[in-house]
Amino acid sequence: MSADSKSGLQLRSLIKKSGELEISLQNVPTPEPSADEVVVRVEATPINPSDLGLLVGAADMSTAKASGTKEAPVITAKVPDAAMRAMAGRLDQSMPVGNEGAGVVVKTGSSDAAKALMGKTVSMIGGAMYAQYRTIKVSDCMELPAGTTAAEGASWFVNPFTALGMTETMRREGHKALVHTAAASNLGQMLNRICLKDGIGLVNIVRKAAQAEILQKIGAKYVVDSSSPTFMDDLTNALAETGATIAFDAIGGGKLAGQILTCMEAAINRDAKAYSRYGSNVHKQVYIYGMLDPGPTELYRSFGMTWGVGGWLLFPFLMKISGDDRKRLRERVANELKTTFASHYTQVVSLQEALQLSNLAVYGKRATGEKFLINPNKI
Amino acid sequence: MSADSKSGLQLRSLIKKSGELEISLQNVPTPEPSADEVVVRVEATPINPSDLGLLVGAADMSTAKASGTKEAPVITAKVPDAAMRAMAGRLDQSMPVGNEGAGVVVKTGSSDAAKALMGKTVSMIGGAMYAQYRTIKVSDCMELPAGTTAAEGASWFVNPFTALGMTETMRREGHKALVHTAAASNLGQMLNRICLKDGIGLVNIVRKAAQAEILQKIGAKYVVDSSSPTFMDDLTNALAETGATIAFDAIGGGKLAGQILTCMEAAINRDAKAYSRYGSNVHKQVYIYGMLDPGPTELYRSFGMTWGVGGWLLFPFLMKISGDDRKRLRERVANELKTTFASHYTQVVSLQEALQLSNLAVYGKRATGEKFLINPNKI
Numbered sequence: 001m002s003a004d005s006k007s008g009l010q011l012r013s014l015i016k017k018s019g020e021l022e023i024s025l026q027n028v029p030t031p032e033p034s035a036d037e038v039v040v041r042v043e044a045t046p047i048n049p050s051d052l053g054l055l056v057g058a059a060d061m062s063t064a065k066a067s068g069t070k071e072a073p074v075i076t077a078k079v080p081d082a083a084m085r086a087m088a089g090r091l092d093q094s095m096p097v098g099n100e101g102a103g104v105v106v107k108t109g110s111s112d113a114a115k116a117l118m119g120k121t122v123s124m125i126g127g128a129m130y131a132q133y134r135t136i137k138v139s140d141c142m143e144l145p146a147g148t149t150a151a152e153g154a155s156w157f158v159n160p161f162t163a164l165g166m167t168e169t170m171r172r173e174g175h176k177a178l179v180h181t182a183a184a185s186n187l188g189q190m191l192n193r194i195c196l197k198d199g200i201g202l203v204n205i206v207r208k209a210a211q212a213e214i215l216q217k218i219g220a221k222y223v224v225d226s227s228s229p230t231f232m233d234d235l236t237n238a239l240a241e242t243g244a245t246i247a248f249d250a251i252g253g254g255k256l257a258g259q260i261l262t263c264m265e266a267a268i269n270r271d272a273k274a275y276s277r278y279g280s281n282v283h284k285q286v287y288i289y290g291m292l293d294p295g296p297t298e299l300y301r302s303f304g305m306t307w308g309v310g311g312w313l314l315f316p317f318l319m320k321i322s323g324d325d326r327k328r329l330r331e332r333v334a335n336e337l338k339t340t341f342a343s344h345y346t347q348v349v350s351l352q353e354a355l356q357l358s359n360l361a362v363y364g365k366r367a368t369g370e371k372f373l374i375n376p377n378k379i
Numbered sequence: 380m381s382a383d384s385k386s387g388l389q390l391r392s393l394i395k396k397s398g399e400l401e402i403s404l405q406n407v408p409t410p411e412p413s414a415d416e417v418v419v420r421v422e423a424t425p426i427n428p429s430d431l432g433l434l435v436g437a438a439d440m441s442t443a444k445a446s447g448t449k450e451a452p453v454i455t456a457k458v459p460d461a462a463m464r465a466m467a468g469r470l471d472q473s474m475p476v477g478n479e480g481a482g483v484v485v486k487t488g489s490s491d492a493a494k495a496l497m498g499k500t501v502s503m504i505g506g507a508m509y510a511q512y513r514t515i516k517v518s519d520c521m522e523l524p525a526g527t528t529a530a531e532g533a534s535w536f537v538n539p540f541t542a543l544g545m546t547e548t549m550r551r552e553g554h555k556a557l558v559h560t561a562a563a564s565n566l567g568q569m570l571n572r573i574c575l576k577d578g579i580g581l582v583n584i585v586r587k588a589a590q591a592e593i594l595q596k597i598g599a600k601y602v603v604d605s606s607s608p609t610f611m612d613d614l615t616n617a618l619a620e621t622g623a624t625i626a627f628d629a630i631g632g633g634k635l636a637g638q639i640l641t642c643m644e645a646a647i648n649r650d651a652k653a654y655s656r657y658g659s660n661v662h663k664q665v666y667i668y669g670m671l672d673p674g675p676t677e678l679y680r681s682f683g684m685t686w687g688v689g690g691w692l693l694f695p696f697l698m699k700i701s702g703d704d705r706k707r708l709r710e711r712v713a714n715e716l717k718t719t720f721a722s723h724y725t726q727v728v729s730l731q732e733a734l735q736l737s738n739l740a741v742y743g744k745r746a747t748g749e750k751f752l753i754n755p756n757k758i
Contacts, residue, residue, distance in 0.1 A: 053656050054656050057656075085681075086681055089648070089651060089654030089655070090656070093654065095654075252680060253680075258675070269468070272468060274468075275468030275469040275472065275474075276468070277433050277436075277469070278692055281695060288680070288684075289684075291680065294680075296637070296677045296678055296679045297676075297677070297678040297680060298675045298677055298678075299675055299676040299677075299678070299688075300675045301631060301632075301667070301670065301673075301675070301676060301690075302464075302465060304690065305667075305668075305690035305691070305692045306690055306692070306695065307689055307690050308687055308688070308689030308690075309678075309687070309688050309689065310686055310687030310688065310689070311680075311683065311684035311685055311686050311687075312684070313657055313684045313685070316660060316685065
């Protein structure tokens with residue numbers, strides 16, 4: 001380990017009992033690796049929507065203020081009183097952030113598996129990635145194929161495994177095609193590439209015509225726009241053609257989840273022979289995996305009695321499948337990192353730049369088409 | 380078969396394309412029984428909430444009008460335009476009504492099983508029970524124990540199997556206690572008797588203090604009133620004490636399903652050691668099995684990501700379990716028909732009386748404490 005890797009900057013998010021969010025950079029010592037660990041110099045770590053939950057919590061970012069110095073900027077913002085109850089579990093704890101990342105192994109523990117990674121570029125999962133150095137278990141690393149950069153491998157986990165988790169869940173629960181909302185996102189584009197490659201019917205729901213174009217350009221067959229006056233009919237037609245009876249919804253709030261169930265039921269009943277006052281007996285499922293709209297989910301239950309809505313999370317899914325299945329998914333991601341699972345970034349920033357109000361305002365919006373990559377060792 | 384059982388009155392519900400509901404009595408020939416069938420003179424058949432869906436459909440009963448004669452009354456009412464779409468599958472089809480009932484076998488088919496029932500009092504399931512005679516398969520009948528009347532056996536299926544289906548579903552899905560809403564109903568009281576007998580924790584949610592009293596009188600331990608200002612705290616306490624993580628909700632619309640999930644999550648997190656921004660990893664489930672409130676279900680998702688809300692129906696549940704399990708449940712119901720599974724009626728009416736506007740106004744409200752039994756052969 002080079003002398004200067006003994007400590008490094010780490011981004012921290014703190015919500016105080018007083019109701020103030022504080023995001024700052026702290027110089028922390030790099031833990032010595034145990035036998036099965038390595039120290040990685042982090043060179044690329046994305047800002048995913050799933051990171052923002054921990055980074056800004058329930059704070060109202062329209063109240064955000066910058067202070068500190070250029071080298072050690074500090075962001076503060078107010079958490080609304082009504083939202084403090086949900087933050088109870090993390091109050092007054094300074095928390096590291098960043099689910100996934102990639103970088104170069106600069107020191108290793110004594111095991112053969114650890115030593116074999118010395119000098120290699122690896123992808124990592126496990127939190128605390130918004131930092132210059134990360135001491136981490138070998139089993140939480142994946143060695144990248146030769147010729148793959150840290151930036152190319154940084155988003156190897158959250159989006160690829162989430163997208164694969166959707167098609168795997170679809171199969172395991174007996175559905176033959178699926179629906180995805182907020183579908184023009186990086187994740188949504190990835191899901192389209194998987195479905196095109198694997199021959200799976202995918203109905204993309206977007207909120208703007210421009211987002212529909214993004215998907216049509218990459219070959220998406222079914223794209224429906226929820227802002228269109230013909231949305232319900234368009235969606236029902238696409239559902240009837242694909243036979244999709246499961247949806248993954250990133251939005252959560254509002255009427256969309258219920259509208260999807262209503263259109264699924266209408267598509268199924270196009271072929272109904274007899275009246276059933278309880279609706280069709282085909283199970284219709286919407287999994288909510290994000291909360292772009294934190295408002296209430298409103299279900300107008302005009303879709304019979306054979307339906308479910310629920311939360312879906314990547315990690316419980318990965319715990320549920322077998323070790324062989326996890327290995328299969330991991331190998332697929334490694335092999336298709338530059339094609340199916342490629343991510344696109346609009347900006348690469350340092351840790352300090354990530355804490356500039358002007359940047360926070362952009363990535364904090366979770367807007368489709370804007371994706372930031374942090375290089376904590378950017379000079 | 381006596382000469383007068385060759386035909387009999389049958390109640391019919393018809394929704395016309397014009398948007399008019401018409402309920403009437405028709406004289407229909409009694410079908411001859413095939414080898415494995417019997418003809419039953421129906422003497423008792425309850426009006427369950429689950430029958431009202433077919434009986435009145437989506438009609439606005441405040442517009443109901445009576446016509447016809449005393450012997451052949453006719454009820455008409457208007458179906459609101461907005462609700463006609465959901466009625467599309469049954470338009471212009473005259474439909475018989477009545478899920479379950481009991482009566483005396485007056486003629487049989489040629490099989491031994493059918494012949495063995497001659498003269499016996501049997502319970503039946505299968506629809507079209509609001510009729511003087513019902514030709515039905517032996518397998519859809521259950522011979523009642525000696526000394527049990529048709530009135531005592533009439534509600535043998537829908538409420539008993541629904542209540543047992545709830546505790547069975549609780550066990551099968553890995554929960555140890557359960558929640559029930561609209562809990563003072565006939566079904567709710569039955570569920571309390573099952574849970575007291577089987578030692579299962581049951582949290583009863585009622586909407587009025589008077590309903591709480593009904594349950595306390597029969598020994599219910601946990602009763603919380605959703606109209607109380609301390610409802611959320613009361614519910615959370617009861618959930619923490621019982622460990623209930625599954626609920627069966629008869630109401631459907633409004634905030635209640637989400638409130639139950641919120642309180643479950645709060646009860647679980649009382650023992651939480653570390654903050655998880657995705658909430659607890661304990662699965663929390665609400666099954667909606669009725670629609671006392673047909674309005675939208677509003678889920679304020681302040682209960683993490685490990686949750687589900689869905690429809691629950693008795694028949695798909697019974698199809699899912701094994702034949703042995705069905706037999707076990709059926710034997711239990713037969714043995715405990717006068718105790719655990721006893722139903723109480725506030726009125727016994729003839730078919731003609733069931734079509735009096737004054738009676739319709741009472742049972743149409745689905746109010747707790749009012750339950751009608753029809754005796755189609757009442758003189």
